[in-house]
Amino acid sequence: MILLFGFGGVGRTYAELLYERTGLRLCAVFDSGGGVAKKDGFASDEVKQLLKIPRGAAAKSGVGRAATLDEALDICQVVVDVSPPNYETAEPALSLYRRALSRGLAVVTANKAPLALAFRELAHRRLYYKATVMAGTPLVDLLMGLPPQKALRVRGILNGSTNYVMTRVYKDGVPFEKAVEEAKELGILEPDPRLDLEGLDPAAKLVIIANTLGAPFALRDVVRRPLAPLGPVTRYLATLDLEAGRASVEPVRLAPDDPIHVDYTMNAVEIVTEVNNILVKGKGAGRRETALVLLNDTLKALRG
Amino acid sequence: MILLFGFGGVGRTYAELLYERTGLRLCAVFDSGGGVAKKDGFASDEVKQLLKIPRGAAAKSGVGRAATLDEALDICQVVVDVSPPNYETAEPALSLYRRALSRGLAVVTANKAPLALAFRELAHRRLYYKATVMAGTPLVDLLMGLPPQKALRVRGILNGSTNYVMTRVYKDGVPFEKAVEEAKELGILEPDPRLDLEGLDPAAKLVIIANTLGAPFALRDVVRRPLAPLGPVTRYLATLDLEAGRASVEPVRLAPDDPIHVDYTMNAVEIVTEVNNILVKGKGAGRRETALVLLNDTLKALRG
Numbered sequence: 149m150i151l152l153f154g155f156g157g158v159g160r161t162y163a164e165l166l167y168e169r170t171g172l173r174l175c176a177v178f179d180s181g182g183g184v185a186k187k188d189g190f191a192s193d194e195v196k197q198l199l200k201i202p203r204g205a206a207a208k209s210g211v212g213r214a215a216t217l218d219e220a221l222d223i224c225q226v227v228v229d230v231s232p233p234n235y236e237t238a239e240p241a242l243s244l245y246r247r248a249l250s251r252g253l254a255v256v257t258a259n260k261a262p263l264a265l266a267f268r269e270l271a272h273r274r275l276y277y278k279a280t281v282m283a284g285t286p287l288v289d290l291l292m293g294l295p296p297q298k299a300l301r302v303r304g305i306l307n308g309s310t311n312y313v314m315t316r317v318y319k320d321g322v323p324f325e326k327a328v329e330e331a332k333e334l335g336i337l338e339p340d341p342r343l344d345l346e347g348l349d350p351a352a353k354l355v356i357i358a359n360t361l362g363a364p365f366a367l368r369d370v371v372r373r374p375l376a377p378l379g380p381v382t383r384y385l386a387t388l389d390l391e392a393g394r395a396s397v398e399p400v401r402l403a404p405d406d407p408i409h410v411d412y413t414m415n416a417v418e419i420v421t422e423v424n425n426i427l428v429k430g431k432g433a434g435r436r437e438t439a440l441v442l443l444n445d446t447l448k449a450l451r452g
Numbered sequence: 453m454i455l456l457f458g459f460g461g462v463g464r465t466y467a468e469l470l471y472e473r474t475g476l477r478l479c480a481v482f483d484s485g486g487g488v489a490k491k492d493g494f495a496s497d498e499v500k501q502l503l504k505i506p507r508g509a510a511a512k513s514g515v516g517r518a519a520t521l522d523e524a525l526d527i528c529q530v531v532v533d534v535s536p537p538n539y540e541t542a543e544p545a546l547s548l549y550r551r552a553l554s555r556g557l558a559v560v561t562a563n564k565a566p567l568a569l570a571f572r573e574l575a576h577r578r579l580y581y582k583a584t585v586m587a588g589t590p591l592v593d594l595l596m597g598l599p600p601q602k603a604l605r606v607r608g609i610l611n612g613s614t615n616y617v618m619t620r621v622y623k624d625g626v627p628f629e630k631a632v633e634e635a636k637e638l639g640i641l642e643p644d645p646r647l648d649l650e651g652l653d654p655a656a657k658l659v660i661i662a663n664t665l666g667a668p669f670a671l672r673d674v675v676r677r678p679l680a681p682l683g684p685v686t687r688y689l690a691t692l693d694l695e696a697g698r699a700s701v702e703p704v705r706l707a708p709d710d711p712i713h714v715d716y717t718m719n720a721v722e723i724v725t726e727v728n729n730i731l732v733k734g735k736g737a738g739r740r741e742t743a744l745v746l747l748n749d750t751l752k753a754l755r756g
Contacts, residue, residue, distance in 0.1 A: 169600040278597060284728045286597025293582060293590025295751075296473045297744040407733075423741050424588045429711075430730040437727045440601040447599075452756060 149175035149189050150446065151220050153244060154230035155206055158258060160199055162230060162439040167192050170443065172450070176220035182207030185215035187223050221247060226254045226449045228442060233261035235348050235367065245270055254449035258283070258438050264352035264367040267359040273452075276445035281306065281353045282415045284437025285430030286444070291360045294421060299361045301420040302388040307350040308413030308432040309337045310375050310384040315411045317377050324377045336413065347372040347384065347397035354386040354395055357417070363390050373398035381409060453479035453493050454750060455524050457548060458534035459510055462562060464503055466534060466743040471496050474747065476754070480524035486511030489519035491527050525551060530558045530753045532746060537565035539652050539671065549574055558753035562587070562742050568656035568671040571663040577756075580749035585610065585657045586719045588741025589734030590748070595664045598725060603665045605724040606692040611654040612717030612736040613641045614679050614688040619715045621681050628681045640717065651676040651688065651701035658690040658699055661721075667694050677702035685713060 150166070152159055152174050159179075166172055173189030181204040190198070194211045201209045208214075221227075227248045229241050238261040245255050245262055249272050257263070258279035262270060278288035291299075305311050309331060316327035328345070331337045343349045351370040358365040365388075375384050376399050385400040402409050407427050408416040415432030418425070431437050454470070456463055456478050463483075470476055477493025485508040494502070498515045505513045512518075525531075531552045533545050542565040549559050549566055553576050561567070562583035566574060582592035595603075609615050613635060620631035632649070635641045647653045655674040662669040669692075679688050680703050689704040706713050711731050712720040719736030722729070735741050 165600070284601070284725075285730050286594045289597035290590045290594040290732070293593035293745065293748050296469070296747055297588070297741075421588075423738065423744065424735045426589050426732070426734040428594075428730070428732050431728045434727065437601075440727065441597065443600055444597050 149173050149224050149226075151176040151178070151224035151227045152230070153178050153227055153241070154232070154259075155179040155198070156203060156230065156232075157435045158438045158442075159230040161435040162228065162442050163195055163199065165439050165443055166446070167195055170447065172446070175224045176215060177206050178217065178220070179206045180204045183215055183217065183220060184209060184212040185220045185223060186212035217244065217247070221251060221253065224253065226256060226446055228446060229255065229257040229259045230442070231259055233259050233343070233352070235261050235264065235343070235352070238262040238265045242266060245275070249274060256442055256445040256449055258442055260349070260352040260356065263359070264355045267355065267366065268364050271359065274449065276449050277356065278445055279438050279441045280356050282417070282428070282430055282432050284434055284441055285415070285428065285432070286441060287417060287428055287430075288356070288360055290426070290428060291357065291419070294419075295362060297424065298422045299390055299419055300422060301390065302354075302357055302361075302417065303408055304350075304354065304357070304386045304417040305383055305408055305410055305415055306353040306386045306417070306432065307344055307384055308415060309344040310350075311410065311415070312336050312413050313375070314377070314382050314384065318381045319411060345375045347374065350384060350386045351395075351397045354388055354397065358388050358390070358395060361390065363388075363393070365395055369395055371396040371398070375399055380404070383409065453477050453528050453530075455480040455482070455528035455531045456534070457482050457531055457545070458536070458563075459483040459502070460507060460534065460536075461739045462742045462746075463534040465739040466532065466746050467499055467503065469743050469747055470750070471499055474751065476750070479528045480519060481510050482521065482524070483510045484508045487519055487521065487524060488513060488516040489524045489527060490516035521548065521551070525555060525557065528557065530560060530750055532750060533559065533561040533563045534746070535563055537563050537647070537656070539565050539568065539647070539656070542566040542569045546570060549579070553578060560746055560749040560753055562746055564653070564656040564660065567663070568659045571659065571670065572668050575663065578753065580753050581660065582749055583742050583745045584660050586721070586732070586734055586736050588738055588745055589719070589732065589736070590745060591721060591732055591734075592660070592664055594730070594732060595661065595723070598723075599666060601728065602726045603694055603723055604726060605694065606658075606661055606665075606721065607712055608654075608658065608661070608690045608721040609687055609712055609714055609719055610657040610690045610721070610736065611648055611688055612719060613648040614654075615714065615719070616640050616717050617679070618681070618686050618688065622685045623715060649679045651678065654688060654690045655699075655701045658692055658701065662692050662694070662699060665694065667697070669699055673699055675700040675702070679703055684708070687713065
């Protein structure tokens with residue numbers, strides 16, 4: 149049974165799909181206002197009720213009973229974290245992971261911040277995190293299939309929001325400032341657009357990729373330059389040089405036929421290994437995409 | 453400790469890399485002429501000796517002691533199968549898998565035939581097979597990360613040998629028959645070139661992809677047409693329609709800008725899901741590539 153930590157767009161889609169596609173149940177739901185729990189798990193109609201409440205009101209929903217996190221951890225097996233990233237402290241998620249993992253629970257997460265700040269501490273067989281990178285595309289599972297094949301370099305377009313902006317500028321001829329405004333209005337940029345435009349989001353993803361490949365980077369190790377239109381076809385490129393120990397996120401002009409050149413909200417990653425040159429393209433965002441990959445990790449967590 | 457079943461090019465590279473990069477040991481080595489085993493595992497210099505013997509002569513090498521497969525299964529934990537595919541009966545590998553899995557051993561394989569003929573029977577948590585498809589590129593791990601995300605269609609260039617031939621024809625202007633002869637001389641085509649030119653190899657890979665996505669196809673379910681040059685840019689395309697329950701391998705003319713258009717021995721796979729459109733490109737062959745991916749599965753098998 150699952151403790152859902154975060155009950156916004158992705159969390160609600162996850163809850164719906166969990167009941168539609170698996171026999172699993174939620175035993176607790178927490179949002180910014182507290183949480184509710186139920187020992188035998190919420191019935192399907194209780195989850196439908198929860199889906200109707202406003203954000204932040206889970207504890208007052210009257211579904212199940214109001215509970216503390218510790219009470220919820222006592223009755224659940226897996227924590228699924230879909231709370232927003234806090235790149236200053238990674239809290240409250242980081243403390244929750246520590247408590248859950250030390251009690252033997254599994255943690256499944258779409259929240260990049262705890263991994264970007266404390267990957268080495270958290271690296272644990274019971275931590276599942278493929279929803280943090282290229283949501284909807286299981287890149288992390290592919291990367292885990294490489295060692296001892298040595299990865300040498302990674303280049304990636306890891307942030308769909310800024311890629312949308314750059315595509316509007318260089319494919320559709322929209323001025324940069326106008327493209328940024330448009331992306332804000334469409335909800336493509338994060339509520340705090342600096343996470344995208346100053347590269348924290350793609351830098352966090354790059355840190356997660358690096359650690360998955362065995363290189364102990366943290367967020368502060370990634371050199372970041374803000375997004376800027378430098379001429380055709382500028383893309384916000386994340387680059388990892390595992391031999392030199394360097395990581396960066398910066399606007400770069402790509403050749404139009406560069407294999408990682410993708411448009412709008414698509415993501416692309418190229419991994420050069422000692423014997424291979426792997427290219428993966430796929431969707432990098434979306435509630436349903438993220439929720440489906442979280443479900444795959446949830447099923448894995450319960451199996452293994 | 454590992455029972456290595458097959459001691460040709462990939463098997464020998466695997467043995468070398470196992471001793472170079474892991475602390476693991478071989479406990480038995482079998483080839484077409486029988487096998488040798490050693491209870492505590494072969495020391496590094498014994499493996500060096502084995503690497504010098506001619507093919508088929510492991511049993512006469514004087515390293516360890518001559519052993520039967522049953523004796524070897526008693527002292528090993530993981531079977532690694534790099535024997536050549538037999539698309540008629542899948543033997544002797546198929547019987548070996550049955551014996552190993554029923555005794556609780558794990559099986560790691562690069563041999564497509566047992567899976568192409570009997571995937572449903574073999575499907576088992578202790579069977580690891582990502583080296584069977586896109587050797588060097590962990591496509592299978594990515595596919596396993598999808599469910600319950602529903603895959604709808606797959607298109608792939610899964611056979612590097614025929615893709616080399618087609619690239620020579622349509623990129624380099626070499627006549628078809630001459631390109632086939634050249635690929636035989638270079639060792640790019642299988643010793644029995646019908647496996648490539650009549651599509652058994654890519655059909656077997658397509659069956660493995662389908663089953664990994666939960667669709668119970670077997671080799672006889674794949675419609676195959678032999679490779680033929682139909683005009684630019686012909687590619688030997690493997691197609692899987694999971695909704696209609698159809699699978700085929702046939703020469704098809706691709707648009708030059710088709711995303712799965714790759715040249716020479718590269719492979720490409722496109723997976724269309726209910727919410728995503730994933731493209732993976734990478735190397736599809738090579739001893740070292742295959743051996744490295746087998747090592748990743750070996751480490752996974754011993755962990756889980």
